[in-house]
Amino acid sequence: MSAYVLTQAGLKVLMLEAGRDYVPATETPMFNLPSEAPLRGAATPDKPFGFYDATVDGGWEVPNEPYTVAEGTQFRWWRARMLGGRTNHWGQFCLRFGPYDFKPYSRDGLGFDWPISYEDLAPWYDKVEQLIGVAGANESLENAPDSPRGILLPPPPLRASEYFVKRGFERMGIPVAASRLAILTRPFNGRPPCLYATHCFRGCSIAANFQSTTVLIPPARETGNLDIRTNALVYQVDINRRGLAKGVSFVDRRTGEHHSARAKAVVLAASACESARILLNSKSALFPQGMANESGFVGRYLTDSARAYTVAHFPALEKLGPRNDDGVSMFHMYVPWWGYAQQAQKELNFPRGYHIEPWGGRLMPEMGRLDGYARVCEAAYGSKFRDEMRQKYGSFFGFSGCGEMIPNEKSFVDLDPNVKDKWGIPVLRFHWEWGEHELRQVAHQRRTFLDVIERLGGTAIEGTDTDGAKAIQSPGVIHETGPTRMGFSAKDSVVNQFGQSWSVKNVFVVDGGVFASHPDKNPTLSILALSWRSSAYLAEEARKGNI
Amino acid sequence: MKAPYMPKISRRTTLKWLAAVTAVSSISQYVLVGTQKAAAQPISKGYGTDPNLNNPTVPWARTMTPHQLQLTAALADLILPGTESAPAPSALGIPDFVDEWVSAPYPEQQADRTIIFDGLKWIDAEANRRRRRDFLQIDDQHRQQIIAAMARKNNGTVATAQGTFFGRFRYVVVGAYYTTPAGFKDIGYIGNVALTSYPPVTERERAILDAELRKLGI
Numbered sequence: 001m002s003a004y005v006l007t008q009a010g011l012k013v014l015m016l017e018a019g020r021d022y023v024p025a026t027e028t029p030m031f032n033l034p035s036e037a038p039l040r041g042a043a044t045p046d047k048p049f050g051f052y053d054a055t056v057d058g059g060w061e062v063p064n065e066p067y068t069v070a071e072g073t074q075f076r077w078w079r080a081r082m083l084g085g086r087t088n089h090w091g092q093f094c095l096r097f098g099p100y101d102f103k104p105y106s107r108d109g110l111g112f113d114w115p116i117s118y119e120d121l122a123p124w125y126d127k128v129e130q131l132i133g134v135a136g137a138n139e140s141l142e143n144a145p146d147s148p149r150g151i152l153l154p155p156p157p158l159r160a161s162e163y164f165v166k167r168g169f170e171r172m173g174i175p176v177a178a179s180r181l182a183i184l185t186r187p188f189n190g191r192p193p194c195l196y197a198t199h200c201f202r203g204c205s206i207a208a209n210f211q212s213t214t215v216l217i218p219p220a221r222e223t224g225n226l227d228i229r230t231n232a233l234v235y236q237v238d239i240n241r242r243g244l245a246k247g248v249s250f251v252d253r254r255t256g257e258h259h260s261a262r263a264k265a266v267v268l269a270a271s272a273c274e275s276a277r278i279l280l281n282s283k284s285a286l287f288p289q290g291m292a293n294e295s296g297f298v299g300r301y302l303t304d305s306a307r308a309y310t311v312a313h314f315p316a317l318e319k320l321g322p323r324n325d326d327g328v329s330m331f332h333m334y335v336p337w338w339g340y341a342q343q344a345q346k347e348l349n350f351p352r353g354y355h356i357e358p359w360g361g362r363l364m365p366e367m368g369r370l371d372g373y374a375r376v377c378e379a380a381y382g383s384k385f386r387d388e389m390r391q392k393y394g395s396f397f398g399f400s401g402c403g404e405m406i407p408n409e410k411s412f413v414d415l416d417p418n419v420k421d422k423w424g425i426p427v428l429r430f431h432w433e434w435g436e437h438e439l440r441q442v443a444h445q446r447r448t449f450l451d452v453i454e455r456l457g458g459t460a461i462e463g464t465d466t467d468g469a470k471a472i473q474s475p476g477v478i479h480e481t482g483p484t485r486m487g488f489s490a491k492d493s494v495v496n497q498f499g500q501s502w503s504v505k506n507v508f509v510v511d512g513g514v515f516a517s518h519p520d521k522n523p524t525l526s527i528l529a530l531s532w533r534s535s536a537y538l539a540e541e542a543r544k545g546n547i
Numbered sequence: 548m549k550a551p552y553m554p555k556i557s558r559r560t561t562l563k564w565l566a567a568v569t570a571v572s573s574i575s576q577y578v579l580v581g582t583q584k585a586a587a588q589p590i591s592k593g594y595g596t597d598p599n600l601n602n603p604t605v606p607w608a609r610t611m612t613p614h615q616l617q618l619t620a621a622l623a624d625l626i627l628p629g630t631e632s633a634p635a636p637s638a639l640g641i642p643d644f645v646d647e648w649v650s651a652p653y654p655e656q657q658a659d660r661t662i663i664f665d666g667l668k669w670i671d672a673e674a675n676r677r678r679r680r681d682f683l684q685i686d687d688q689h690r691q692q693i694i695a696a697m698a699r700k701n702n703g704t705v706a707t708a709q710g711t712f713f714g715r716f717r718y719v720v721v722g723a724y725y726t727t728p729a730g731f732k733d734i735g736y737i738g739n740v741a742l743t744s745y746p747p748v749t750e751r752e753r754a755i756l757d758a759e760l761r762k763l764g765i
Contacts, residue, residue, distance in 0.1 A: 020597070027600065027601070028600075029600040029601050031739055031741075032600070032601065033726070033727075033728065033739070034726035035726050035727045035728070036603060037603050038594055038598075038603055038604075038605045038647070038651075039647065039648060039651060039653075039656070040644070040722055040723060040726045041726075042655075042722075044593060044594075044651075044653045044655075045593070045653055045654070046593045046594055046595055046596050046598070046653075047594075047596070047598070051594075051598070051600070051603065052600055056596070056597050057596045057597050058596065059596070062596075063596060156745045157745055157746070157747035157748070158747070158748060159748070160748045160752045160753075160756060163748050163752075163753070163756060164756045164759075164760070167756075167760050167765055168765060171765045195741040195742060196741070196742040196744075196745045197738060197739050197740055197741055197742065198739065202600075316756065316759035316760070316762075316763070319755045319756075319759060320752055320755060320756070321735070322735035322736075322737050323737070323746075323749075323752065324737050324738045324740070324742070324746065325738065326738035326739065327745055328745070362735070362736060362737075362738070364736060364738055364739060365722075365725040365726050365730060365731065365734060365736055366722075366726060367722040367723075367726060368718070368722055369722075370721050370722060370725050370734075371717075371718045371721060371722065374717060374718070374721050380698035380701065380702065380713070380717075381625055381626040381627075381694055381698055381717070382625065382626070382628060382691075383628055383630070385626065385627070386627050386628070386630070386633070386733075389721075389725075389734060390733065390734055390735060393734045393735060393736075394735070455763065455765065456760075456763060456765070457759075457762075457763045
C-alpha cells in the first residue's frame with residue numbers, strides 16, 4: 001500500500017521483499033482438482049494449509065528463519081516468503097473499525113485509546129474501498145460503520161445453508177449482515193468480477209480479489225518509480241550521525257551476502273512482528289535497546305483475535321438436493337457483535353465483543369473434509385454407508401468467533417538472547433497469555449453457537465466445551481497486531497498517529513504493528529487505510545522538505 | 548473386486564515405480580519390522596515449501612507390496628462398493644493413492660503407514676484364524692464378517708488397533724474417492740465451474756427450508 005501511495009506521489013521507492021517474486025496470473029492453481037495434487041492436496045508440514053494454498057516458502061515454520069517461544073507459553077507465527085506476503089492468503093473480510101474501537105479505554109478503562117478517532121480514518125477507508133473494491137451492504141449497525149453511498153459493490157446472494165442459519169440467529173434476536181469482502185461482484189477498475197468458483201486462499205489469477213500483487217504493485221510499477229528487490233531479508237535500520245535513518249541492511253537469502261541500501265526515509269511493512277524484530281535489532285550507541293525503543297514499547301502488547309469454533313450437523317440441510325455452494329469462497333453473511341447494550345448494562349461478564357463467521361454447506365470435497373460425514377453415518381461401510389454419505393453431504397455447518405483481545409503485559413515479543421537465524425540475526429521470542437476477558441468471551445461464543453445449533457435441530461460434532469480455556473483457539477487466528485503501537489506521545493508508544501517513529505523522524509511503520517487496540521474486526525482493511533494515511537503524510541512531509 | 552487389482556498408471560510409470568519399489572524394499576521391510584522411531588523416519592523428501600502448484604509431481608516412490616495393494620483394493624471396495632452409477636474405488640485407482648499416502652515422508656502419513664500396514668497384516672491373520680486362508684482367498688461373506696468386526700471396534704469406546712486401522716483406512720479411502728471427478732458426481736458436488744453470477748436460493752430450496760424451520764418452531 002505504501003509503495004503504491006509513495007510512487008503515485010512521485011517518490012522513488014525501493015521495495016525490499018524477503019521472499020521470492022510471485023506472479024498470481026501464472027502461478028495460481030485456479031480450478032485445479034484435489035485429485036491432481038500430491039496427497040489430494042492434504043495439509044503437510046511443507047504446505048500447512050494444503051497443497052494449493054498460495055503461501056510460498058512459509059507457514060508455521062520458514063526454512064532457516066526460526067523463532068522461539070518462551071517456556072510455558074504457546075505461540076505459532078505464520079509467515080510467507082513471497083512478493084505480496086500474507087495478502088496472497090487471507091480471508092478478504094473487510095470490516096471498518098467503528099467509533100468505539102478507537103476509544104476503548106475511554107469506554108471501559110481497559111487497554112489503550114488510539115491517538116485518532118474514526119472520523120480521522122474514515123476518508124482513508126473510503127479511498128481504500130474505492131481502490132480495491134469491496135462487496136457488502138450498508139446495514140446501519142452500531143459501531144460497524146456504513147460506507148458512503150455508491151462505494152460498495154453488491155454482496156453475493158446467500159447460500160441456502162446461510163439462509164437457514166440466518167433464520168436461527170434472527171430467532172435469537174441476533175441480527176445477521178451481508179459480509180463485507182474484498183471480492184469483486186462487478187467489473188471494477190479494469191478487473192473482472194469473481195467467477196464464483198475456486199478458493200481465494202489459492203490466490204486469484206484474474207485479480208477478482210485483493211492481493212497486493214494484483215491490485216497495488218502493478219500500478220506502482222507503472223509509475224516507473226518502483227524498484228523491487230526480492231530475496232532481500234531486511235534486518236536492521238541503519239542510522240547516521242544526526243540520529244536519522246540512512247537506509248537499511250539486508251541479507252540476500254540465496255547468496256547469504258549482506259548489503260545495505262540508502263534512502264531518505266525507511267518504511268517498515270514487514271508484518272507486525274517482523275517490523276518489531278527489525279527495530280529491536282537496530283541497535284546503536286544512540287539506541288542501545290533498539291531503534292524507537294527508548295520507552296521500551298517495541299514488542300509489547302502483542303494481540304491476536306480470540307476464537308472458538310464449533311461444527312454441527314443439521315438434518316434439515318439434508319433435505320436440499322445438489323446445489324452449487326462455492327459462491328465467492330468466503331462466507332456471504334456474518335453476525336456483527338450485537339451485545340453493546342448488554343455490556344453497557346453490565347449484563348455480560350466480558351467487556352469486548354466478537355463477530356461470528358459462519359461457513360458450511362456443499363463445500364468442495366477435500367482430503368479430510370468428508371471424514372466428519374463418515375463418522376456420523378449409521379453404517380460404517382457398504383452400500384448403505386455410500387447412500388448415507390450422499391444424503392449427509394452438505395449438512396455440516398460451522399461457526400467461528402473472532403473477538404477483541406485486550407492488550408496485556410504477558411503477551412509480547414523480544415529478541416531471543418541465544419538463538420540466531422541462518423545469517424546470524426537474533427530471532428524473536430514469543431510470550432503469550434490470553435487474558436480472563438478473552439476466556440470469558442470465547443465461552444460466550446461457544447454457548448451462542450450451541451444455542452443456535454440446538455434451535456436449528458442440529459448436533460454439535462466438534463467444538464463443544466464451554467470452558468473458555470479449552471474453547472479458545474491457541475495461539476489465535478494470524479491477526480498479530482500491536483508490537484509497534486501508536487500513541488499520544490513518546491512516553492506511551494513507539495510511533496505517532498502517522499506511524500512515524502517519535503525519535504527517528506524518517507522511520508515509519510505501516511503494518512498491523514501500529515494498532516493501539518485490536519477490535520473484533522479483521523485487521524487488513526484498517527492496515528491498508530492506516531498505511532495510506534501514513535504514506536500520504538510521509539509524501540507531504542517529503543514535499544515540504546521536512547524529510 | 549473379483550479380478551486382481553491393476554494399478555491405474557501408465558506402463559512407463561509402472562516400470563519406474565517397480566524399480567523404485569525394488570530400490571526401497573529393504574527400507575520398507577525395515578519400517579515394517581522396525582521400532583516406532585524407525586517407522587517415523589522419512590523415507591524420502593517431500594515436495595518442499597515451494598512446489599509447482601500447476602504441474603504437481605509426487606516426488607516419493609510408492610512402497611506397498613503387490614499383496615498389500617491387493618488387500619487395499621479388496622478392503623476399499625467393501626467400504627464403498629461400486630453401483631450402477633458410481634465406480635468402486637479399485638476402478639478409480641484409489642489403492643494407488645493409498646500407496647502414495649502411506650509412502651509419503653510426512654509425520655501424519657508415516658503414522659498411518661504403521662497403522663495401515665499392521666492392519667493389513669491383521670486382516671490376513673484374522674482370515675487365517677477364521678478360515679485358514681488369507682483374506683484374498685476367502686469369500687465375500689467372510690470378508691464382510693471381518694470388516695464388520697473392525698467397524699464395531701472403530702465405533703467402540705475402547706481404542707483398539709483394529710478399530711484405529713479401520714478409521715484411518717476409511718479416512719484415506721473416503722478422502723481419496725470423493726475428491727475425484729467421479730466422487731464429486733456421486734456425492735453431488737456440482738461446483739468448481741465458472742459462473743457469471745451467483746444463483747440465489749431457489750423457491751424450491753426456500754420452501755424446503757421454511758418447512759423444516761416451521762417444524763423447529765422458527
